[in-house]
Amino acid sequence: MKVLIIGGGIGGLTAALCAHHQGHEVSLFEKTDEFKDVGAGIQIPPNAMKVLGALGLDKMAAQNAFEPVSIEARMGKSGRSIFTIPLGNQAIKRWNAPYLHIHRADYIDVLQTALRECAANAVHHNANAVSYHQDAGSITLNLSDGRSFTGDVLIGADGIKSVMREQMFGRENPIFTGNIAWRMTMPVSELGEYAPNPTACVWMGEGRHGVTYRLRGGKLANFVGVVEQGEWRQDADMPDSWSALGHREEALEDFKDWHPVITKIIQSAATDRLYRWALYDRMPLKSWIDGRAVLLGDAAHPMLPFLAQGAAMAVEDSWVLAQEISRDNRPVHQSLKAYQDNRLDRCNKVQAASRANMTTFHQRTRGRQLLTYGPMWLAGHIAPAIVHKRMDWLYGHDVTHCP
Numbered sequence: 507m508k509v510l511i512i513g514g515g516i517g518g519l520t521a522a523l524c525a526h527h528q529g530h531e532v533s534l535f536e537k538t539d540e541f542k543d544v545g546a547g548i549q550i551p552p553n554a555m556k557v558l559g560a561l562g563l564d565k566m567a568a569q570n571a572f573e574p575v576s577i578e579a580r581m582g583k584s585g586r587s588i589f590t591i592p593l594g595n596q597a598i599k600r601w602n603a604p605y606l607h608i609h610r611a612d613y614i615d616v617l618q619t620a621l622r623e624c625a626a627n628a629v630h631h632n633a634n635a636v637s638y639h640q641d642a643g644s645i646t647l648n649l650s651d652g653r654s655f656t657g658d659v660l661i662g663a664d665g666i667k668s669v670m671r672e673q674m675f676g677r678e679n680p681i682f683t684g685n686i687a688w689r690m691t692m693p694v695s696e697l698g699e700y701a702p703n704p705t706a707c708v709w710m711g712e713g714r715h716g717v718t719y720r721l722r723g724g725k726l727a728n729f730v731g732v733v734e735q736g737e738w739r740q741d742a743d744m745p746d747s748w749s750a751l752g753h754r755e756e757a758l759e760d761f762k763d764w765h766p767v768i769t770k771i772i773q774s775a776a777t778d779r780l781y782r783w784a785l786y787d788r789m790p791l792k793s794w795i796d797g798r799a800v801l802l803g804d805a806a807h808p809m810l811p812f813l814a815q816g817a818a819m820a821v822e823d824s825w826v827l828a829q830e831i832s833r834d835n836r837p838v839h840q841s842l843k844a845y846q847d848n849r850l851d852r853c854n855k856v857q858a859a860s861r862a863n864m865t866t867f868h869q870r871t872r873g874r875q876l877l878t879y880g881p882m883w884l885a886g887h888i889a890p891a892i893v894h895k896r897m898d899w900l901y902g903h904d905v906t907h908c909p
């Protein structure tokens with residue numbers, strides 16, 4: 507089959523690799539002129555690592571990544587520990603794959619290098635997709651420079667502002683969730699005694715939270731700080747580039763009185779590494795398909811990053827979609843429907859769980875914090891197995907072994 511893909515993010519690149527792995531001819535169209543060194547860190551949970559493993563890319567990803575010893579939750583100001591979920595070998599034993607932290611640029615590099623090695627001419631840069639048309643036997647993608655390409659299936663992996671989604675279901679702006687995310691990296695050696703633990707640590711507080719972890723063999727510290735700044739509203743004008751910069755004073759004000767691990771990171775980050783990103787969401791769709799056109803990743807189901815699963819869902823989507831379009835003797839629309847049936851409920855559940863974490867992480871009163879974090883603390887101390895088990899549905903899922 508000839509598979510056309512719009513978007514060269516984690517979703518589009520993985521979709522291309524999975525389709526190629528199944529023996530399809532792939533062409534990927536990315537509007538930028540190169541894959542850039544963008545943003546900061548990203549977590550690759552075991553459910554996504556299983557797909558990288560099936561593609562033979564897990565070792566390459568691990569080479570430049572960092573394997574945290576645990577996931578922990580702490581109070582943002584005092585640093586008091588709430589619970590710890592051991593990772594490392596325990597993650598591998600329980601969920602059959604490691605949990606990694608990687609720089610987004612390194613992740614993209616692993617994927618695009620692998621794609622260039624197996625399909626040298628698959629990637630088209632400066633290829634801005636604007637529309638598609640289709641008939642019973644094929645689908646054609648149109649670019650803004652007048653070129654067009656015809657294939658059997660068109661995958662829209664063009665992110666939260668997907669042009670393909672707009673053509674499929676009409677214009678509807680993403681919803682600004684009122685949350686701003688700070689993202690920054692800096693050498694661990696610059697943080698002295700305040701270097702973050704070698705864990706994935708969520709720091710919770712009033713209307714905000716932070717996440718600290720390490721990258722690149724543990725040498726680089728990564729911080730994501732999320733602050734609620736307003737109501738959810740439809741607003742397409744907030745900055746949404748992985749590389750939009752913010753001011754240090756604002757970040758320090760947002761995390762005033764927080765634990766020195768957090769404030770030291772903000773003080774130490776290089777000015778050109780202080781990214782500020784508006785967090786958007788969309789209401790779940792009932793369908794991701796229009797004939798031979800299909801959505802994947804953030805184009806289909808953007809989500810708040812409060813469960814670190816947005817890219818992981820795009821990776822899972824990619825494997826399932828490639829599997830479904832490879833089954834014999836089936837019309838394309840049936841294969842796409844099977845992909846959608848397989849993925850819709852899981853992605854909706856993960857999206858809802860990510861939203862729910864906003865309430866959990868951002869409790870504003872002492873009473874609510876006690877009611878929320880108290881039972882977590884208790885479970886973590888008297889029955890840690892329960893805390894582990896609660897993550898099985900997410901990290902234990904293995905799309906590479908589904909029938």
Ligand code: FAD
Pocket residue numbers: 512513514515516517518535536537538547548549550633634635636663664665666667668669687689730783785802803804805809811814815816817818819820
């Ligand atoms: P995108 O990454 O948005 O890629 C879309 C691509 O399409 C881009 O390259 C774009 O240039 C291209 N494109 C767009 N329009 C066109 C067009 N018309 N023509 C051609 N090309 C086009 N997820 C995790 O799994 N773990 C994490 O730890 C995590 N942390 C996060 C932290 C933050 C602060 C945020 C904001 C998100 C986080 N996520 C995380 C979510 C994750 O980043 C996204 O879910 C993921 O990047 C989506 O990938 P995608 O390929 O679907 O879309």
